[in-house]
Amino acid sequence: MSAAVDFKNVDIVFGAARKEALALVDRGATRQEILEKTGAVLGCAGANLTVNEGEISVLMGLSGSGKSTLLRAVNLLNVPARGNVMVKDGDRMIDVAACDAATLRHIRQTRVAMVFQQFGLLPWRTVAENVGFGLELSGVPEAERKARVERQLKLVGLDQWASKYAHELSGGMQQRVGLARAFATEAPILLMDEPFSALDPLIRTKLQDELLQLQAELKKTIIFVSHDLEEALKIGSHITIMEGGRIVQTGAPEDIVLRPANDYVRDFIANVNPLSVLTAWNVMRDRRDLDHGEDGWVWLDRRKTTRFKIDEHGLVAAAERDGKPAFWVSCADVEAQPEETTQVFWANPGTSLKTVMLAMHRSQTAPVALFDDRSRFVGAIGVRDVLSAVLRR
Amino acid sequence: MDPVSQLISSFKIPIGRWGKTFFDFLTTNFEWFFDSIADGLTVVLDGLVDLLLLVPPVLLVAAIAGLAWYLQKSWKLALAVALGLLFIVNQDLWQETVETLVLVVGAAAASMAIGVPIGIWAAHNERGYRYLQPILDLMQTMPTFVYLIPVLILFGLGIAPGLIVTVIFAAPAPIRLTHLGITSVPKPMIEAGEAFGATKRQLLWKVELPAALPTIMAGLTQCIMLCLSMVVIAALIGANGLGKPVVRALNSVNIPLGLEAGLAIVVLAIILDRISRIGTGAAK
Ligand SMILES: Nc1ncnc2c1ncn2[C@@H]1O[C@H](COP(=O)(O)OP(=O)(O)OP(=O)(O)O)[C@@H](O)[C@H]1O
Ligand SMILES: [Mg+2]
Numbered sequence: 222m223s224a225a226v227d228f229k230n231v232d233i234v235f236g237a238a239r240k241e242a243l244a245l246v247d248r249g250a251t252r253q254e255i256l257e258k259t260g261a262v263l264g265c266a267g268a269n270l271t272v273n274e275g276e277i278s279v280l281m282g283l284s285g286s287g288k289s290t291l292l293r294a295v296n297l298l299n300v301p302a303r304g305n306v307m308v309k310d311g312d313r314m315i316d317v318a319a320c321d322a323a324t325l326r327h328i329r330q331t332r333v334a335m336v337f338q339q340f341g342l343l344p345w346r347t348v349a350e351n352v353g354f355g356l357e358l359s360g361v362p363e364a365e366r367k368a369r370v371e372r373q374l375k376l377v378g379l380d381q382w383a384s385k386y387a388h389e390l391s392g393g394m395q396q397r398v399g400l401a402r403a404f405a406t407e408a409p410i411l412l413m414d415e416p417f418s419a420l421d422p423l424i425r426t427k428l429q430d431e432l433l434q435l436q437a438e439l440k441k442t443i444i445f446v447s448h449d450l451e452e453a454l455k456i457g458s459h460i461t462i463m464e465g466g467r468i469v470q471t472g473a474p475e476d477i478v479l480r481p482a483n484d485y486v487r488d489f490i491a492n493v494n495p496l497s498v499l500t501a502w503n504v505m506r507d508r509r510d511l512d513h514g515e516d517g518w519v520w521l522d523r524r525k526t527t528r529f530k531i532d533e534h535g536l537v538a539a540a541e542r543d544g545k546p547a548f549w550v551s552c553a554d555v556e557a558q559p560e561e562t563t564q565v566f567w568a569n570p571g572t573s574l575k576t577v578m579l580a581m582h583r584s585q586t587a588p589v590a591l592f593d594d595r596s597r598f599v600g601a602i603g604v605r606d607v608l609s610a611v612l613r614r
Numbered sequence: 615m616d617p618v619s620q621l622i623s624s625f626k627i628p629i630g631r632w633g634k635t636f637f638d639f640l641t642t643n644f645e646w647f648f649d650s651i652a653d654g655l656t657v658v659l660d661g662l663v664d665l666l667l668l669v670p671p672v673l674l675v676a677a678i679a680g681l682a683w684y685l686q687k688s689w690k691l692a693l694a695v696a697l698g699l700l701f702i703v704n705q706d707l708w709q710e711t712v713e714t715l716v717l718v719v720g721a722a723a724a725s726m727a728i729g730v731p732i733g734i735w736a737a738h739n740e741r742g743y744r745y746l747q748p749i750l751d752l753m754q755t756m757p758t759f760v761y762l763i764p765v766l767i768l769f770g771l772g773i774a775p776g777l778i779v780t781v782i783f784a785a786p787a788p789i790r791l792t793h794l795g796i797t798s799v800p801k802p803m804i805e806a807g808e809a810f811g812a813t814k815r816q817l818l819w820k821v822e823l824p825a826a827l828p829t830i831m832a833g834l835t836q837c838i839m840l841c842l843s844m845v846v847i848a849a850l851i852g853a854n855g856l857g858k859p860v861v862r863a864l865n866s867v868n869i870p871l872g873l874e875a876g877l878a879i880v881v882l883a884i885i886l887d888r889i890s891r892i893g894t895g896a897a898k
Contacts, residue, residue, distance in 0.1 A: 296809050329811030341806035345824045355810035357820070406810065 222273040224309065225410055225442035226295055231268040231304035231318075233290050236261030239302055252465045263466045264290035264299060270461055270471060274309070274409075277436065277443040279457035281450065281489070287466040288446040289414050294318070295444065296333045296412060297325055308332060308410065330359035334403035338415040340395045342387040348398050349374065349383040355406040373401040376435065393424035400432070404439070411443045417452070429456055450489060454478070454498050462486050475503045479610065495611050501577050502570035504610040505591050505600035521588040522603035527565055529590065535597035540565055542587060549590065552580045560585065567592050570599070574610065577602055637767050648768045655774035662716045663854075671708045675699040682889045691888055698881040707856065707878045714845050714855035714882065717773060721780035721841040726834060729785045733792025733830075734818065743793060750786040758783060758847050766851055776844075776853025784840040791833030795826025835890045842883050856882070 234242045234255075242261035245254065252263040265287035272278040280288040293299040294306050297317050307314040310332050317328055334355065335341075342351050353370040361369070374380045377397040387395055396416055403411055417425040433456055436443065447453045453460050454474045461471040462485070470482035478498050481487040512520040514528065517538070521527045527547070530539040540547040542565060550558060552568040555576065566580035567590040577589050581604060588603045615623075641648070666674060675696055683692035702711050736743040762779060769775040799822050807821040823830075849857025856879050863872030 298805055298808060326811040326813065329809060331811075333809075335806075335809040337802055337806065339802050341802040341809075343803060343806070343821065343824070345827075354806075354820075358807075358810050358812050358816055402810075412809075 222275075224271045224307070224314070225274045225276075226270075226272040226309070226444065227305075227307040227314065228268045228270040228291065228294070229305040229307065231291065231294055231301045231306060232266050233264035233287075233294060233299050234261050234302045235264055243302060263287075265294075265463070265466045268304070268468055270468065272442060272444055272459070274442050275440045276458050277445055277456050278459040278461065279445045279447055279453040280461050280463060281447055281453050282463035284448065286463040288448075288463055290466075291463070292412050292414055292444055292446050295410070296329050296335060330355065330408075331406060332408050333410045333412060334406045334408040335412040336396070336399045336403050336414070336416045338418055340387070340392075340399045340419075342395060342398055342402075344387050347384050347386055348379060348390070351387060351398055352401045352405050354402055359406070369405055369407075370401075373405045376404065377401045377431070391424075392420050393428060396420060396428060397431075400435075404435075409441055411441045413443060413445045415446050415448070418448070425452075432456065450493050451497075454493065462489060474498050475500070479503055496573070496575045496578070499574040499610055500570065501568045501572045501574065501589070501591055501602060504574060504577075504606045505570070505602045506606060507600045508598055511601060519598075521565070521590060521601035523605060524603070527588050529565075529598060531598050537590070537592075537596075537598055552576050552589065555580045555583055558583055562587075565590060568602075569594065574607065578607055581607065637764065641767060649770075652769040652772065652774040655777055656772055659716055659720055659773045659777065662720070663713050666712045666716065667709060671703045672700075674712075675703065678885075678889075682885075685889055685892055695885050695889065698885050702878045702881060705874050705878060707859070707875060710854070710856045710859060710875070711878060711882060713773075713853075714842075714857070714879075717776060717780065717845065717848060717853055717855055718838060718841040718886065721777050721784060721844075722834070722838045724777065724781050725785040725837050725841070726788050728781070729788030729833070729837070730792045730830060732785075733789045733833075734796060734822075736789065736793045737796035737822075746789070750789060753782055754786050758844070762847070762851060771852035773848075773853045775851050776848030779851070780841050780844040780848055783844055784837045787836040787840055788830070788833040791836065792826065792830050795829030795833075796822050798829070799825040831892045834892070835887060838886050838890050839883065842879070842886060845879065 232243060232246055234246075236242070236259070238259035238261045241259040242255050242263065245258060246263065246266045250258075255261060255263045268287075268291050270278070270291075280292060282288050290299050294301050295308060295317065297306075301318045304318065305316045306318050308317050308328055309315075310328060315324060315328060317325060320328070343354065346354070349367075349370050352373050353366045356366045356369060371380065371383075374383055377400055379394060379397055379401065382390060382394065387398060390398065396419075399416065417428050420428065429452060445453075445456065457474055459471070460474050460477050462469050462477065462482075464485045470477060470486050475498050477486065478490050478493060478495055481490055508519065508531075512523075512525070514520065516530065517532065518528045518530050518541075521529060527540070527542045529537050529549075530541075532538045537549060540549050542563060545563065547563045547565050549565045549567050552566045552572055555566060556579075558564065558566075560583055562585055564584055565587050566584055568577055568580065570591055570593070580589050581587065586604050588601050590598060591600045591602065593599050669677075678699060679692045679696040682695040683689065699711075702708060732746075736746055758779060761782060765775045765779050765782075769778060803821055803825055804817065807817045812820065845853075845855050845857040846860050847857070849855060849861045856875050859871050859875035860879070862868065863875060
């Protein structure tokens with residue numbers, strides 16, 4: 222995987238007293254202190270973040286935490302006071318904070334497109350003209366422009382509305398126009414600043430789903446600002462949490478949920494249902510950490526109710542539950558299984574925690590085994606592992 | 615008089631004489647310059663008047679009514695325009711009306727041609743606008759008679775100085791409204807343009823001007839009305855038009871003539887106001 226956007230020590234300050242503010246930033250001053258001492262507003266400080274190609278990287282945080290500020294540095298709507306913002310252009314990485322005007326225009330016209338929270342459509346243009354706006358700016362000939370616009374409108378399901386004006390459309394449709402306008406330039410990097418926040422919840426969910434579908438097809442690199450953790454967890458493959466202009470944690474969604482870096486992050490995830498994020502892999506105990514008995518027997522749980530005998534290939538040769546022989550069944554059809562005490566369910570690392578819990582329920586709290594894709598035993602999940610993940614303890 | 619006042623007034627600063635010297639200098643050294651401007655303007659404007667007077671009044675009335683319909687898509691307005699103009703023809707003020715129309719439209723066009731670019735410049739240059747603002751205030755609040763005299767000295771009598779004083783008075787409106795229109799373009803629209811890689815020029819033509827167009831058009835309407843309000847003053851320095859009969863009526867206390875001409879100006883004002891409200895749908 223290679224980086225599409227790379228923030229390196231980016232500081233952004235609004236206001237006049239830049240030097241003084243940066244000196245305070247270096248001493249680790251908070252935004253409040255900087256504001257009181259210099260009158261300058263700290264946008265973001267010391268931001269380091271790599272966004273890989275094809276990833277949806279979500280920036281999260283409370284209002285004013287600097288998400289938009291950081292996002293807008295990618296196409297230089299906000300100019301960093303210090304640091305580099307590297308953007309991939311073909312096989313080169315270009316520092317937009319230091320490039321000349323022509324290069325910046327090239328990046329904006331062909332590499333980075335943006336979707337705005339309030340849509341940012343031009344009301345005197347029709348839907349089709351709005352979608353073609355970026356192409357028009359970069360001088361794409363009219364015939365080609367028309368074809369590309371039509372294709373984008375089909376993609377977002379608005380081909381019937383091409384000749385309407387933006388204000389004749391509902392909010393959800395307007396944002397589809399915004400999406401189509403961004404897709405039309407075929408820029409591989411997409412900046413989305415709370416694109417769905419202005420929409421009502423049903424439409425929001427629908428557009429999130431559509432975005433994920435489109436993304437599966439188009440494989441863009443997306444930097445997405447959100448203040449809604451559910452949204453972030455749903456669409457993000459990587460999440461970065463910001464507070465007061467600084468990045469406090471960055472990682473995979475389950476990292477954030479399982480291992481919050483501080484109380485701010487903990488508050489953030491307090492209301493998240495871990496079941497919607499976590500997979501079996503996130504909560505299992507590795508096979509090496511389990512209690513090993515003699516003859517290749519391994520205890521799956523701490524209470525020592527269930528054990529597997531593992532052969533030299535890592536496959537399960539025998540199972541025993543409560544001292545009696547048992548058989549092992551896949552979680553995949555847990556619903557179809559009768560409730561029995563002689564069965565032990567197994568799952569794959571990618572199985573959702575919810576399914577694992579269902580399996581535990583069906584098997585009357587037996588641990589769940591984890592097999593890799595070649596049926597080798599890799600670990601197990603006991604009731605306690607599930608509880609501590611759900612309760613985050 | 616008390617001694618202090620006496621002291622103050624004992625020596626009068628010769629502003630008047632200095633001013634005259636200055637204008638003498640201008641007229642002797644740059645006469646060719648001011649004269650050629652005045653002559654050029656006179657030829658163009660008088661030529662236009664003559665041309666329009668060749669057209670039979672009824673035809674011209676129909677054309678103007680047609681323009682009203684074209685711009686506002688309202689039959690009612692077109693009809694009202696035609697009736698109003700026919701009333702003026704009936705009052706035997708048609709020639710004066712054409713002269714006034716040419717002066718007003720010419721002055722408004724000149725004001726827009728000067729005002730819109732200045733407004734655009736000012737919108738992108740807040741510092742410049744801070745210096746410009748007091749000048750605009752002065753242009754609009756200074757009693758017209760104050761600058762009538764210098765203009766007279768430089769450009770003589772006739773339609774040319776009439777146009778120039780009218781432009782001085784009317785140009786601040788399009789400047790201000792263009793500035794207002796462009797500075798109040800919503801930020802997200804500007805950013806949409808920037809984010810997709812617009813050059814400064816593309817931003818101006820594809821985002822700022824279209825977004826500011828309604829305000830600029832309001833500036834046009836205002837500008838035309840301000841121009842019309844100057845017809846009587848323009849008449850004082852020799853510009854032909856509906857102002858002439860008003861001035862004549864004032865001098866000779868000719869009440870009927872004054873009423874007729876005054877009414878014609880009002881009718882013209884209403885017509886111009888309605889026709890020029892482009893894009894606001896006010897006439898519908
Ligand atoms: N153009 C600007 N001029 C001055 N201050 C600004 C500017 N843009 C942002 N700020 C300030 O920078 C800080 C971070 O703002 P930013 O817009 O990045 O927050 P955010 O995390 O996107 O919040 P929100 O969820 O409200 O959009 C805020 O304190 C804001 O007031
Ligand atoms: Mg924001």
